[in-house]
Amino acid sequence: MANITFSSPSLAKDVTVYAVAGDRGTILAVAKEHKIPIPFDCQDGECGSCLIEVKQLDAQRTHAISLTEKEKEQLRQLGKITAEEIKNAETSDVAPRFRLACQYIVRDEDIIVSFVGDETIP
Template identity: 60%
Template sequence: MANVTFSGPGMPRDCTVYAVAGDTSTILALAKRHEIPIPFQCQDGECGACLIKVTPLGDKKPMAVGLTEKEKLTLSVNGKLSKDALYEAETNDVPPAYRLACQYIVRDEDVLVEFSGEPGVEIDLRR
């Protein structure tokens, strides 16, 4: 079981939901099931509208969920995935901060998922 806390400006407060272990649904599917207003368009990893920032919570070592080829390309083209961050994810299992909600599958860890409420716009990192 994983706790996923969603935080975005269009929400009256943060919302924590449970993701069932072994479920292969994406963060976007989980958000839609719980009426969390993450913006999206293609739902296929090509447009970047569902850009999210994922922060692991708790004391566990963060688990890198493999980046799909579409996610690598879309995040790289949009300047959200540097070559160094890609190397760290693929070689050292260090998850990148920015992901696409339509591609990210929840693993057995608690995470904070932040989104701007505007398609493809990153959240303010100064918070």
């Protein structure tokens, strides 16, 4: 079971979603399913509009961090990841601070996902 808490100025309050087996996909897919307004465009790791900040709540649990080439390149272009962060992710499973919601596959972990967003929910 994964607890994903979405936090954004565009949400009236934080929203926690329980992603269960079979409900697994990308963060963006889970957000859409629960009407969380993470901005997106290409949904393919190429535009950077779905930028999110991810905080792991269980620092004890380490997971293999899978960054696709597209995601690395896009985060690099946005200035949101350093060469050292990429190395740490790939060799030590240290999660980088920023990710792309359309590329991040939800795993068995508790995380806080922050995004800026451009829609305001009343």
